[in-house]
Amino acid sequence: MVDVVDVRRDAPRVEPPATDGSSAWAPLRRPWFRALWIAQFVANAGTWAQTVGAQWLMGDLGGSALQIALVQTAATLPVFLLVIPAGALGDVVDRRRLLLLSQTLMLLSAAALAVLTAAGAVTPNGLLTLTALLAVGQALAAPCFQAIQPELVERDELPQAALLNGANGNVARAVGPAIGGLLIAQAGPAAAFAMNAVSFLGVIAVLYRWPRELIPQPLGAEPIRQAIRAGMRYVRSAPAFSSVLARSAMFMVFASGLWALLPALARGPLDLGPNGYGGLLAAVGLGAVVGTVVLPRLRERLGTPVLLLGTTLAYALAVAVVGLATSLEAVVAALVLAGLSWVAVQSTFGATAQLLLPTWARARALAYFQLVFMGGQALGAVAWGLVADTLGLTAAFLLPAGGLVLTALLSLLQVPLRLDEDVRHSELPWPQPPSALHWADDAGPVLVTVEWRVRGSDVPEFLVVMRELGRARRRTGAFLWGVFQDADNPELFLETFTVSTWHEHLRQHVERGTVADAILEERARSFLSGGTEPVVRHLVWAYAVPSALPDIEPEVLPHAHPEPTPSAGPAAADPP
Structure with missing residues (x-):
């Protein structure tokens, strides 16, 4: 290993x-x-x-x-x-x-x-x-x-x-x-x-x-383009984190109406000057401070799902009151509630995102959280501004309030987020990659195959676990993942996945495994027939050039040439 x-x-x-x-x-x-x-x-x-x-x-x-x-x-x-x-x-x-x-x-x-x-x-x-x-x-x-x-x-x-x-x-x-x-x-x-x-x-x-402490990087720093692609791949293959992004986006689109239209409300129906508008913002800040004090205890008593549901509905109520109220006192009280609810929802989503992410992908995945946060605000501001111009200011507050109620109700239908997965770094139970040839870092694609011999009675449960394992492979760098059952021997399964380069696959071995991934792989191994181990093979694209082949002339090695001979035909030269 x-x-x-x-x-x-x-x-x-x-x-x-x-x-x-x-x-x-x-x-x-x-x-x-x-x-x-x-x-x-x-x-x-x-x-x-x-x-x-x-x-x-x-x-x-x-x-x-x-x-x-x-x-x-x-x-x-x-x-x-x-x-x-x-x-x-x-x-x-x-x-x-x-x-x-x-x-x-x-x-x-x-x-x-x-x-x-x-x-x-x-x-x-x-x-x-x-x-x-x-x-x-x-x-x-x-x-x-x-x-x-x-x-x-x-x-x-x-x-x-x-x-x-x-x-x-x-x-x-x-x-x-x-x-x-x-x-x-x-x-x-x-x-x-x-x-x-x-x-x-x-x-x-x-x-x-x-x-x-300086970051240990046993394989060196990732090229920025590869790091961006790895981040995109991680977000696509992490359902829990994607759910946080989706729920945050829905909330932001509707919640942004309050911030976008508050200046218009201050200048129009409330007839306030700059100091009055500053007072409205101060009410929001006061609500955030109150939320900081009371929300931890509420989370402890109610649990995160109930707290998230309640504060989303509370924010919807605050937006509706701001849109309908004719007195300054009612608006100020609603803004205090809005500040409390806003900080509760956003801090819950933010903390959940951090808890779900391993260190190697944390900043690049949280960038998508920032993108959703800003994009939701920008799109919502434009949308509710158009509604205000078309239907009036009151409608521009009531419609997003209704959207927030719908968002809260939809959250009841979603699977609760699991925060018990251990995303600390861990060694994975993988065999050492072959070292007969020292491939260049950018050699690839690399096809990895894993042969599993599974007890017949455990096949259905094994396939359920393999779906989760496939997501773990994708999160750490794989694409084109699949698992196939042998037509002649129904207890024999072949798992395959492709990684873009040899160096990217080494990062899977060395840098990107988590405790949760290791536990998942051990679950899959528990279904193996007695005494057997998975058989792992690494296959590198045949026209990738090895970085070091001592005492061998390149001309005698077909895989040392990036281009095929004319007789090989054009199809053999194109990577999959």
Whole structure:
């Protein structure tokens, strides 16, 4: 068997004694989580102040309505386009260094914008460009910040950590615009940009001092394109994680209506000014803080499925009340409930996603979670904005409220998510790959066959387990998986799967196995006829070139030629 290096990448940390996992504040007792949480709050508030300053400055520069709208596009489009490759990069390189790079890029972009604005040299196009550069930094950071959470807190504290991070963002959303508006009124937009630049210094300082262990990579770093493909393959072959993505997408499409239309509600029926709108956002932030305190106990008493159902319905109620209420007091109360429910649903989905993912695929898979989060908000905002223009503001609140009720009811029909699978790295019970020829890393495709001799009475149950095992093979890199029964001997089965390259198959052996995968394979082995073992064969595409064939002339080896001889015909040269 190949020597396996544990690649869990768990950072060494000196922590206080184990805490009560149900405590809302348990993660804050972890020093590095606490330090990063505080630094991120300052940075999040600075980012919201920057957003207010950029929109205000574009108006001062005489920008058209389109250019003012493009400020929001510049702040979100790069994240939407780059978050998937950024997630793959987060699994390939040291996440701490990637986060330091992203925060430095954001600091320099904000500082450049502050200097140019103070000097009166900024233009509308320059403002959009620097705003887009800030968004590039955000794209690089978003998957990694989620992926490092299991390294900062214990596994049973992840739901509380997600709650605290959600409250962090919501309170910063309320505080940041207020600070930005005050700075703009007193010193102009350049002051808001300067504040944002300074806000990144805390995050950079914490990340620089964080003693994260370097990631062991026994097979070297993955090429970024292969890492992206591996992430896509993992998401497609992980039903539980895909279910989290689908349910989060449904919630986001309907839930985004409240955030998209709240400014129109403040300006229209409520007749509020900028300070009044800031008060509405503060109510949402208050709800998030209340949720951070009460939700851990509610989750402990009710269980996650019931809590998720109840908070989704509560959010639907809040949206409906906001759309129908004529008094400011009722709207504020509904927004407090909305903030609590929002942070409950999003933190539950976020923590569940982290618990389901192995370390080797965590950042690249969480990038899809970020994509769903942002995409659902963007699509929902457009859809409910069109409804408001066509049917009125009240309908634009009531229809998404109904959609949220439907989302909650549909969740009752879905299989509950399993969180008991152990996704820590583990050695798999596989034989060592053949070493007679030292194949080049990119040699392939590689066809792996496994011959199983199964007791006749166990065949039906064996085939059920093999379906799950097939998903595990795909998650770690396989495609074209199948299992076939021998026509002459019904107790003989041949499992086949293909891997793109020899190096990719070695990663299956060394880096990507989990404890859950090993348990699944042992279940399949339990059905074998007495005394037998699976017979494994590795077949490399015949025209792949070995990297080293000592004392043998290439001309005498057909597989040493990437192109066939003319007599072989064109079909023999094309990979499957």
